[in-house]
Amino acid sequence: MNRPAPDLLKPRKTPQQSRSTVTIEAIHTATIQVLLADGVGRLTTTRVAERAGVSVGTMYQYYPHKQALLFAIVERQLDLIVRAMLEAAERLEGRDLRTVSDGLATAWLDAKMADLVSSRAIYGIAAEFDLAELMSRAKNLMVEAISPLLRAVPDARFADPDVTAFMLAALLGGTVRVVMEVGSSEDDLERLRQELPRACLGYLTMAACPYVRQRNDRQLLGRP
Amino acid sequence: MNRPAPDLLKPRKTPQQSRSTVTIEAIHTATIQVLLADGVGRLTTTRVAERAGVSVGTMYQYYPHKQALLFAIVERQLDLIVRAMLEAAERLEGRDLRTVSDGLATAWLDAKMADLVSSRAIYGIAAEFDLAELMSRAKNLMVEAISPLLRAVPDARFADPDVTAFMLAALLGGTVRVVMEVGSSEDDLERLRQELPRACLGYLTMAACPYVRQRNDRQLLGRP
DNA sequence: ACCTGAACACCGTTCAAGT
DNA sequence: ACCTGAACACCGTTCAAGT
Numbered sequence: 001m002n003r004p005a006p007d008l009l010k011p012r013k014t015p016q017q018s019r020s021t022v023t024i025e026a027i028h029t030a031t032i033q034v035l036l037a038d039g040v041g042r043l044t045t046t047r048v049a050e051r052a053g054v055s056v057g058t059m060y061q062y063y064p065h066k067q068a069l070l071f072a073i074v075e076r077q078l079d080l081i082v083r084a085m086l087e088a089a090e091r092l093e094g095r096d097l098r099t100v101s102d103g104l105a106t107a108w109l110d111a112k113m114a115d116l117v118s119s120r121a122i123y124g125i126a127a128e129f130d131l132a133e134l135m136s137r138a139k140n141l142m143v144e145a146i147s148p149l150l151r152a153v154p155d156a157r158f159a160d161p162d163v164t165a166f167m168l169a170a171l172l173g174g175t176v177r178v179v180m181e182v183g184s185s186e187d188d189l190e191r192l193r194q195e196l197p198r199a200c201l202g203y204l205t206m207a208a209c210p211y212v213r214q215r216n217d218r219q220l221l222g223r224p
Numbered sequence: 225m226n227r228p229a230p231d232l233l234k235p236r237k238t239p240q241q242s243r244s245t246v247t248i249e250a251i252h253t254a255t256i257q258v259l260l261a262d263g264v265g266r267l268t269t270t271r272v273a274e275r276a277g278v279s280v281g282t283m284y285q286y287y288p289h290k291q292a293l294l295f296a297i298v299e300r301q302l303d304l305i306v307r308a309m310l311e312a313a314e315r316l317e318g319r320d321l322r323t324v325s326d327g328l329a330t331a332w333l334d335a336k337m338a339d340l341v342s343s344r345a346i347y348g349i350a351a352e353f354d355l356a357e358l359m360s361r362a363k364n365l366m367v368e369a370i371s372p373l374l375r376a377v378p379d380a381r382f383a384d385p386d387v388t389a390f391m392l393a394a395l396l397g398g399t400v401r402v403v404m405e406v407g408s409s410e411d412d413l414e415r416l417r418q419e420l421p422r423a424c425l426g427y428l429t430m431a432a433c434p435y436v437r438q439r440n441d442r443q444l445l446g447r448p
Numbered sequence: 449a450c451c452t453g454a455a456c457a458c459c460g461t462t463c464a465a466g467t
Numbered sequence: 468a469c470c471t472g473a474a475c476a477c478c479g480t481t482c483a484a485g486t
Contacts, residue, residue: 017468017469019468019469019470020468020469020470023469023470044458044459044460045459045460045461046458046459046460054470054471055470055471055472056460056461056462056471056472057461057462057463057470057471057472058469058470058471060460060461060462061469061470064461065460065461066459066460066461132405132406135402135405135406136406139402139406163415163418163419164419166412166415166419167399167415167416167419167420167423170399170402170403170406170416171395171398171399171423173398173402174395174397174398174399174400174401174402174403175391175394175395175398175399176398177398177401177402178359178363178394178397178398178401179394179398181356181359182356182359182360182363182394188390191387191390191391192391192394194387195387195388195390195391195427195431196391198427198430198431199391199395199423199426199427199430201426201430202423202425202426202427202428202429202430202431203419203422203423203426203427204426205426205429205430206422206423206425206426206429207419207422207426241449241450243449243450243451244449244450244451247450247451268477268478268479269478269479269480270477270478270479278451278452279451279452279453280452280453280479280480280481281451281452281453281480281481281482282450282451282452284479284480284481285450285451288480289479289480290478290479290480
């Protein structure tokens with residue numbers, strides 16, 4: 001509903017002189033500062049401009065709306081997380097199911113928990129404007145990384161690695177999101193940390209072909 | 225951040241005469257209509273009041289903010305879902321692990337998919353204002369329903385049913401949410417429908433004590 | 449008890465005028 | 468090429484005046 005054309009979300013002007021690059025940077029960091037200090041609800045264009053030391057008009061030369069300010073921040077954060085997952089995927093290529101499962105789950109948790117404040121802030125922003133496309137892109141990247149990883153697991157075969165990767169990405173992303181949004185005491189986060197890897201392994205085991213499941217399960221019995 | 229006191233979200237005035245009850249109802253349905261017709265972004269107090277056939281001032285006698293309008297809708301929707309889950313829990317009491325797992329997953333999916341439009345609209349609203357408390361309450365109710373259910377499963381023992389219930393609720397809620405937010409083609413929803421029950425069972429099997437896992441797994445091999 | 453709607457404060461966005 | 472800030476349109480909320 002009411003989604004702006006994608007290119008409108010990008011800075012509308014590319015810097016030609018060095019001073020404008022500085023301006024863009026200043027606006028960007030000012031947005032983060034205001035976001036952390038006052039929350040999304042109190043983030044106004046005037047406040048950001050003031051903090052950045054420029055006039056509102058200047059801001060509108062580089063960011064076409066208020067949304068674009070927030071968009072830039074979310075984009076950077078999603079980038080960090082996607083990169084962490086791609087690195088994990090590379091590192092885990094060819095390892096066994098349990099290692100892959102654990103590796104993905106903890107990589108995801110680490111990436112999200114690394115900057116709790118930013119993560120929470122971003123979930124706070126989420127529906128303030130339309131993040132669907134941005135999230136969708138990030139998710140596709142994850143699926144594209146996980147899918148071949150699943151194919152390369154030596155001790156399991158998946159009927160449809162693409163579907164499994166899709167579901168796994170949704171499971172990881174969604175579970176963490178809900179826990180963080182719901183308020184999430186330290187206890188809750190600790191539980192999440194313990195249980196997410198199990199959920200991940202549980203699903204993957206279930207999605208793998210049956211004989212694998214049995215084999216893998218016997219291994220698990222070895223180490224309670 | 226910047227959460228209004230809970231009681232401010234409720235109607236500030238209880239109807240004394242029958243005409244005000246009518247007014248409240250009119251405002252409520254007008255909000256839904258505007259939401260569905262124009263989206264959250266275009267929902268304004270004037271528009272709602274106009275559609276309800278009252279003046280803005282009247283609206284503010286019963287709903288202290290714009291947020292309260294949306295709050296009322298989300299509350300009703302969450303209520304429906306929670307109720308569906310409680311009923312499912314009652315129905316599943318004492319059944320075996322697989323039945324319980326499947327029952328919960330499909331009850332959840334059915335409740336969410338029953339009114340796709342509303343569900344999406346609600347996720348769209350979600351961060352527009354602070355739903356944390358509302359969501360938290362709904363989640364607690366679910367955990368309280370699931371936890372005893374897990375205890376009553378005859379063919380499995382859980383080390384900590386509360387933790388498992390907590391995680392299961394997060395898993396169900398989050399996964400569906402992410403898939404719906406990301407845009408979700410019909411294909412994606414179909415995949416979700418197929419995979420969520422497996423994820424649910426996978427996690428529960430993993431969370432159950434090992435000997436159960438093995439037993440349950442043999443059963444599964446019987447019916448591929 | 450309930451309703452009205454002009455009035456107020458505030459915010460996002462623009463644009464004519466500057467360097 | 469880049470910046471300024473008054474001006475405009477719009478929206479959430481209030482309150483004195485009505486029935």
